Amino acid sequence: MLLSVEGLTIEAGGRRPILREVSLSVGRGEIVGLVGESGSGKSTIARSVLRLLPAGARVSGRVAVEGEDVLTMGQGALRDLRASKVSMVYQDPRSSLNPVRRIGDFLTERMVRTLGRPKAEARTRALELLDAVGMRDPGARLRQYPHELSGGMLQRVVIAAALAADPALLLADEATSALDVTTQAETLALLRRVQAERELGMLFITHDLHLAAAFCDRVHVLYAGTVVESRPAKELFADPRHPYTAGLLACTPELGDPRPIRPIPGRPPSLDDAFTGCPFAPRCPEATAACEEEPPRPVAVSGGTAACRLVEA
Amino acid sequence: MVRKLAGLVATLLATSFVIFAASYAAPGDPVTFLAGGKENLTPEYLAAIRAQYHLDDPFLVQYGRWLGDAVTGDLGRSTQYHDQVSDLMAARLPSTLALVAYASVLFVVFGIALGVLAAVRGGRTDSAVVAGTTFATSVPAFVTATVLISLFGVQLGWFPVMGGGSLWHLTLPAVTLALGALAIISRVTRQSMIEQRELDHVSVARAGGLSERLIVVRHVFRGALGPIVTMCGLVTAGMLAGTVTVETAFGLNGIGSLLVNAINTHDFPVTQAVLLLMVAAYIAVTTAVELLHPLIDPRVRSRA
Amino acid sequence: MTTLVATLSPKPARPLGQLLATAFLGLVVAAAVLAPLVAPYAPEAVDFAATLAPMSPGHPLGADQSGRDLLTRVLYGARTSLIGPLILLAIASALGVALGTLAAWHRGWVDAVVSRLTDVMYAFPGLLFVVLIVAVFGNGMTTAVVALGLAYTPTIAKYTRSVALGECGKPYIDAYRVQGMGGFAICVRHLVPNMARSLVGYLVVLFGEGLMSLATLSFLGFGAQPPSSDWGLMVKEGQPAIVQGAFLPVLVPGAAIALVVVSFNVIGVRLADRMGVRGT
Numbered sequence: 001m002l003l004s005v006e007g008l009t010i011e012a013g014g015r016r017p018i019l020r021e022v023s024l025s026v027g028r029g030e031i032v033g034l035v036g037e038s039g040s041g042k043s044t045i046a047r048s049v050l051r052l053l054p055a056g057a058r059v060s061g062r063v064a065v066e067g068e069d070v071l072t073m074g075q076g077a078l079r080d081l082r083a084s085k086v087s088m089v090y091q092d093p094r095s096s097l098n099p100v101r102r103i104g105d106f107l108t109e110r111m112v113r114t115l116g117r118p119k120a121e122a123r124t125r126a127l128e129l130l131d132a133v134g135m136r137d138p139g140a141r142l143r144q145y146p147h148e149l150s151g152g153m154l155q156r157v158v159i160a161a162a163l164a165a166d167p168a169l170l171l172a173d174e175a176t177s178a179l180d181v182t183t184q185a186e187t188l189a190l191l192r193r194v195q196a197e198r199e200l201g202m203l204f205i206t207h208d209l210h211l212a213a214a215f216c217d218r219v220h221v222l223y224a225g226t227v228v229e230s231r232p233a234k235e236l237f238a239d240p241r242h243p244y245t246a247g248l249l250a251c252t253p254e255l256g257d258p259r260p261i262r263p264i265p266g267r268p269p270s271l272d273d274a275f276t277g278c279p280f281a282p283r284c285p286e287a288t289a290a291c292e293e294e295p296p297r298p299v300a301v302s303g304g305t306a307a308c309r310l311v312e313a
Numbered sequence: 314m315v316r317k318l319a320g321l322v323a324t325l326l327a328t329s330f331v332i333f334a335a336s337y338a339a340p341g342d343p344v345t346f347l348a349g350g351k352e353n354l355t356p357e358y359l360a361a362i363r364a365q366y367h368l369d370d371p372f373l374v375q376y377g378r379w380l381g382d383a384v385t386g387d388l389g390r391s392t393q394y395h396d397q398v399s400d401l402m403a404a405r406l407p408s409t410l411a412l413v414a415y416a417s418v419l420f421v422v423f424g425i426a427l428g429v430l431a432a433v434r435g436g437r438t439d440s441a442v443v444a445g446t447t448f449a450t451s452v453p454a455f456v457t458a459t460v461l462i463s464l465f466g467v468q469l470g471w472f473p474v475m476g477g478g479s480l481w482h483l484t485l486p487a488v489t490l491a492l493g494a495l496a497i498i499s500r501v502t503r504q505s506m507i508e509q510r511e512l513d514h515v516s517v518a519r520a521g522g523l524s525e526r527l528i529v530v531r532h533v534f535r536g537a538l539g540p541i542v543t544m545c546g547l548v549t550a551g552m553l554a555g556t557v558t559v560e561t562a563f564g565l566n567g568i569g570s571l572l573v574n575a576i577n578t579h580d581f582p583v584t585q586a587v588l589l590l591m592v593a594a595y596i597a598v599t600t601a602v603e604l605l606h607p608l609i610d611p612r613v614r615s616r617a
Numbered sequence: 618m619t620t621l622v623a624t625l626s627p628k629p630a631r632p633l634g635q636l637l638a639t640a641f642l643g644l645v646v647a648a649a650v651l652a653p654l655v656a657p658y659a660p661e662a663v664d665f666a667a668t669l670a671p672m673s674p675g676h677p678l679g680a681d682q683s684g685r686d687l688l689t690r691v692l693y694g695a696r697t698s699l700i701g702p703l704i705l706l707a708i709a710s711a712l713g714v715a716l717g718t719l720a721a722w723h724r725g726w727v728d729a730v731v732s733r734l735t736d737v738m739y740a741f742p743g744l745l746f747v748v749l750i751v752a753v754f755g756n757g758m759t760t761a762v763v764a765l766g767l768a769y770t771p772t773i774a775k776y777t778r779s780v781a782l783g784e785c786g787k788p789y790i791d792a793y794r795v796q797g798m799g800g801f802a803i804c805v806r807h808l809v810p811n812m813a814r815s816l817v818g819y820l821v822v823l824f825g826e827g828l829m830s831l832a833t834l835s836f837l838g839f840g841a842q843p844p845s846s847d848w849g850l851m852v853k854e855g856q857p858a859i860v861q862g863a864f865l866p867v868l869v870p871g872a873a874i875a876l877v878v879v880s881f882n883v884i885g886v887r888l889a890d891r892m893g894v895r896g897t
Binding site: 324327328331332335336338339340346447448450451452453454455456459460462463466467468474550551553554555557558561562572573575576577581584588591592595596 | 733736737740741742743744745748749750751752753754756825829832833836837838839849852853855856859860862864867868871874875878879881882883886
């Protein structure tokens with residue numbers, strides 16, 4: 001397995017852990033979705049794959065990339081992992097690039113400074129990459145500054161840089177959320193294309209369950225730091241088993257869909273909301289008194305698991 | 314660019330006007346004032362003053378003539394030394410410029426180094442630098458000067474106590490002049506680096522496997538450079554004015570001590586000339602720093 | 618405005634430091650008030666037998682070239698050294714607050730004129746504007762204090778303007794305007810009192826600076842004149858004795874200046890911090 005996260009728990013001072021017992025895996029050539037509201041801990045999972053942990057965090061569990069545990073590896077191995085095995089694409093391309101350095105610098109920095117490739121070679125590679133992500137006149141782009149490009153163009157640059165060292169795993173953290181709708185579609189198509197061409201494993205993080213269901217092979221739904229449902233995308237979309245998943249699907253309008261729009265009542269829990277039972281129980285339309293007593297265990301459902309007492313029946 | 318230069322000229326005109334017009338604000342007849350007191354009032358001398366300042370012309374014409382003369386290097390005669398003011402200043406300028414240059418090197422190098430150290434190391438180093446700079450900005454230069462003279466000049470005998478000439482002589486004055494500036498620069502550096510460190514692109518660089526040292530050099534420090542350079546420029550520009558205190562405290566023969574002497578002896582032509590020079594240099598350097606800004610931040614370049 | 622205040626203080630000073638600073642300033646104020654009662658000598662009592670005396674029971678902090686007791690002089694010196702900055706800040710804040718409020722209230726050409734004026738003042742680096750005034754009107758404490766007051770006016774005006782602009786944007790000002798209250802009445806009765814909090818914190822920081830500037834002027838011979846026991850002047854007068862190895866005449870007043878200014882800065886930074894937090 002390319003990426004396997006087992007029982008990952010991260011605590012950083014709040015009244016509840018940021019992540020509790022999260023397990024997931026990404027195989028080569030597979031796109032795995034990670035869906036949740038803001039604060040559900042989805043970015044923390046992606047960042048922990050690169051061991052970019054919150055300050056003062058207590059971490060337990062295992063995060064393995066190609067079988068090597070990221071959380072315990074040495075500094076050299078970690079740098080190697082960050083530089084050449086795993087790459088990340090971020091939500092806001094404009095803040096991902098150093099505003100006072102040229103696009104070329106951004107693209108070649110990792111190749112030259114971390115992997116020790118000659119500058120000329122890195123430049124050639126940068127040109128290839130810009131071409132591969134569909135940017136016209138790559139030579140001129142290399143000399144431009146980030147503020148001279150549009151958000152969509154910058155996100156292409158970020159994706160190109162992510163591909164620079166031929167990684168095996170791509171982490172896309174809300175990679176299209178900050179872009180215009182048309183640019184979003186282009187960027188998604190680009191991600192899909194480079195993923196298929198290079199047989200990348202991809203962890204695709206989004207707050208949009210519809211998007212995840214359409215884009216991914218499998219989807220994990222995250223709520224308050226725990227995985228509440230993980231299923232193949234099509235099954236999840238067609239037949240959500242966890243009430244939270246069902247709620248997420250029900251609160252977006254869809255053309256020609258007879259389901260009424262029903263917003264989920266209440267607000268997403270913060271780090272100061274502690275739970276004894278099911279974290280979703282306070283907002284769950286189907287919750288019973290028993291739900292508040294102890295955390296539900298994931299139970300096998302068609303194609304995957306769902307962590308809800310009501311599913312057991 | 315053109316707007317900035319126009320602003321420069323406008324400010325220079327306004328300040329020179331203030332410096333010129335000040336003599337008219339003095340109580341009593343400007344002739345008496347310009348002559349440096351009643352004891353100098355012989356009829357011939359009065360006539361000379363009237364001629365030099367064109368006192369019989371209308372006010373604005375006087376100002377125009379005075380400014381024209383000043384621009385062409387004719388700053389009048391000292392009432393105290395009876396020399397050309399420009400000669401007096403030319404003789405003293407080199408030692409003052411050497412002092413300013415020496416102090417600038419000191420505060421830029423050590424100020425930035427301390428700021429970077431505080432930002433990168435954090436913890437105790439940071440607290441020590443913050444406490445040290447708070448203290449350094451609270452001690453006036455003349456007190457620093459007397460402490461340094463007492464300790465390194467007299468008690469330990471490492472440096473000459475008075476007089477100038479060599480780099481050795483200039484060390485204690487330069488340290489004094491640099492100390493307050495150093496504190497300001499290290500604070501700006503520290504603050505700016507801490508702000509930059511929190512930016513997303515720094516964490517992106519880290520996620521790309523870049524070593525911490527390179528992250529600090531290529532991203533954090535590079536990003537922090539704008540405010541640092543601006544502040545270094547402003548502080549250097551103000552340094553010429555700072556020599557007034559430091560040269561007096563160390564008994565150095567420079568422009569600063571010339572100004573103090575001129576005021577204490579009512580030598581107004583010299584006072585005007587030195588003030589004009591210091592203000593002009595200050596305005597010129599601050600404008601130069603502004604013009605430098607686009608070179609550091611490409612975003613400013615395209616906006617202009 | 619908040620960011621401006623926040624950058625003034627890279628790190629809040631520890632409460633202990635603030636406590637010490639407050640206690641020390643309390644002591645200095647007490648010394649200034651009680652100087653005639655607690656000082657062992659008269660400030661101008663010359664005693665050539667005690668010339669440059671070291672620390673001793675008779676002269677706890679030694680004596681200067683004329684044998685004047687340094688403890689006595691530094692206690693009396695606290696008076697001029699504290700009253701000077703107080704008056705100069707009174708002048709500067711009266712003018713500065715008026716100009717700043719005027720500029721913020723009227724905007725337009727009034728604002729433009731005020732900002733041009735401050736620009737010209739700012740073009741004089743350091744104390745040069747004050748030096749020019751002293752050169753014209755002659756040396757002396759009064760000239761120095763008034764000149765410094767004028768020199769600090771643009772700083773306060775600029776600060777007041779930025780605070781006032783923020784305050785003018787608040788609905789309560791509009792509410793008074795709608796009620797038909799005149800501009801002057803709103804400014805004096807409502808705007809200025811509401812800005813007082815921010816201004817006081819700023820003035821505390823400026824007090825230390827003003828004390829430093831005033832002492833520097835006295836040191837240069839432009840401010841306090843002999844036989845005053847102003848701290849800056851004491852350093853100036855003590856300087857010739859350094860080469861004779863007598864450091865007390867400069868170190869005692871020098872330390873007094875440094876400690877008082879540090880105390881003001883520690884407290885000022887703390888106040889600015891709090892304002893920054895509450896201002897948001």
